Amino acid sequence: MINIEIDGKQIQAENGATVIEAAHSAGIAIPHFCYHKKLSIAANCRMCLVQVEKAPKPLPACATPVTEGMKVHTHSEQAVKAQQGVMEFLLVNHPLDCPICDQGGECMLQDMSVGYGGGHSRYHEEKRTVLAKDIGPLVSAEEMSRCINCTRCVRFGQEIAGQMELGQAFRGEHAEIMSFVSGTVNSELSGNMIDLCPVGALTSKPFRYKARSWELSRRRSVSAHDSLGSGLAVHTKNNRVLRVLPIENEDINECWLSDRDRFAYEGLNSAERLTKPMIKQDGKWQEVEWQVALEFAANGLRHIANGAGAEQIGALATANSTLEELHLLQKLMRGIGSDNVDFRLRQSDFSGDGKQQGASWLGMSIADIGNADRLLVVGSFLRKDHPLLAARIRKAVKKGAQVSIIHSTDDDLLMQVAHKTIVAPGALVDALDKVAKGMAAKQADGIAGSLLGGERVAVLLGNFAQQHPQAAQLQALAQQIATAANGKFGFLTEAANSVGGQLVNAVPGAKGLNAAAMLATPRKAYVLLNVEPELDCANPQQAMAAMQAADLVIAMSAYKHHATEYADVLLPIAPYTETSGTFVSAEGRVQSFKGAVKPLGETRPAWKVLRVLGNLLKLDGFSQDTSEAVRDEVLKGMDVAAKLNNASPVPTQHSAPSTQHSGLQRVADVPIYYSDAVVRRSAPLQATTDGAIPLVWMHGEEMKKLGLQSGTVVKVSQGQGSVKLFAAADDKLPVGVVRLAAGHAATAALGAMFGTITVERA
16 A cells, blocks of 8 residues: 555555545545546546646646655645636537536536636637537437547447447547447447536437436336346436436446446337226227226136136246236235246246256356456357446456357457357257366366366356257256366346246246246136237247137236237236336345336236235235335245355256257347337337347358348248348358347247248248
8 A cells, every 4th residue: 555645634545546546535526527437547638637746747636646655735726727727728619508408417517617617718719519420319419519528438438338439530629529430339338428428418319308407306226127136226207217327336237337227218108008907808908997807807817717727827927027026926826726837938948947956046246257267158148138247247358357158149249259169059068068078178278278277267158048948958067167167157147037036936836837838738827927928938929829829818017019919808017117126136136126106097016916816816915015015025034145055956967969950040139129028118229220120140151052142031931930031141150040039029920939940032
């Protein structure tokens, strides 16, 4: 540690720290614009000039390292004069449009100019203007004349998001921030540039002109999309969510937020919202009172349980449902005598059920991933499935970590990848087996050599691997590899409450049917919680056929969707901003939240709907008055950490051969902005490149065989259905596969996410 003095205060600072870091750690404020604790030093705004004794002139605090015995004055006459001079230059060209600026009320320049700006301007020449830029549907760059060239947005793109989409062109007073060749900003983390911008140059396009910061109420919440559990500050006005910002937490999302978490709220205000209970009578939908709808649902369930038997009733939920909702759903099903309940809708291999103690989880803390020096990621569309985890791994790679990939696509992870094996889905088990054998033989090269050379090793199983038809074998091999490397093994769990669903036992018991079995052998009745079967299930064809064949379908949803074609009763339930609840993140962190706004129309929280259904069916244990009472019932006496730490079964040897495929194998990713019902209805997210209609991607050689070119319309057939889409070439794909997204309306007519698929010219 180094001893320095700032404004007469004795401070100890770490060797290598800068003056501004030392000052901030001691609670001493130094004005600044370009400095940000998560970004590299640019020292180009000069607002942080301070007086350092024995230095001939003021020095920038952000770029001046501390030295033993250094004496710094941040508010001396020399320092303040320098800071005021910088402020005068910054305001020379700045437009005087605070009354119409979206940043008004939370603008660093506005705040600083009060303390350091002059009462009048000595500059009477014309102010420069910078033309507006269109950089996409999320970030507005309409007022670039306000830009002070702090380059925070540029550095964020390079250092955190991993791609330099914005840059500074020209010099002097002609310098301006722009995108490359007038392109759009397509990063899945682009919204963070809005938070970083210290002026009103980059603002939120969906939020633009909606409200002033002082008009907004703020509520804490938790991300309902991926499994990271990012903290959200939900900003509301007139009972409507208008903006979502990150809540800083170094252990989870640091100070960042993915665009999915930031802009998904637009889906909450969709015109498709279901706001009144509805019943289908004589083929026509009618709005009814809650009591009528609930009695209709309860009577239907009672009739089928007493007639065909309770085992003819199945319940399906998504892992974006809260802990309380999933608990009451499984309790309701078991109360009426059925063990058929599941939330693992996109899973296809259930052979591990009953063999594993505890819940599948990350196997380590999120912070541990950033500290690993060797990582093996198996079967994951990492950037799109887990954007902020990808950013953390990117940071680890910059510090010297080695990342290896085994997958069926070679997407650009925007980081250096040490080793990668890209094979068709049917060859994934063999690829992993080869690494396991290499570990046993103490191989010095390739993936095995990389892992054996590490001290802090992490082996992570992604969504694609968990949805694979041989998921249990992939898991066993991945655990075997982790054990051989003295490392940690974990699951990059799919959704906000994948771990919570396991903790509350929202999975079938010994006599129950899993999600795939419930749809393969249709039940007479289904209870759906937040589920859109044609988009949320591993095999949408099979799911829709099962719904059409059922005598009774009770759909609890926040939206009107295809359920109108097959459901018998629609019950409007509240999305995450309109209900209180709990999510358990991938690392096992239990986080509860309150509703940010009142439920829309006659919408009700799903836990309340399930509780009343339990009462109408005269079941025990449905007397809770609050969601907290439901949560406490679940977690009381439960050692969550113990439930997680028992998650890993003893790894078994891989013996079964890889699946043989005669035709083209399908590789199905779930696009980042189609992962759940709320995100699918966010218009700004759907307007991005990631929200575009999926293309049929194939290796160039494969396209040649079929006589196709990029841009050709092709007919894709699978099972009983077919769709017409544009073909596109990707020579990074293995030969023999077709990459075609699932979870999208354009591909909902097709079959399973894995399996054989046929492509021909349309």
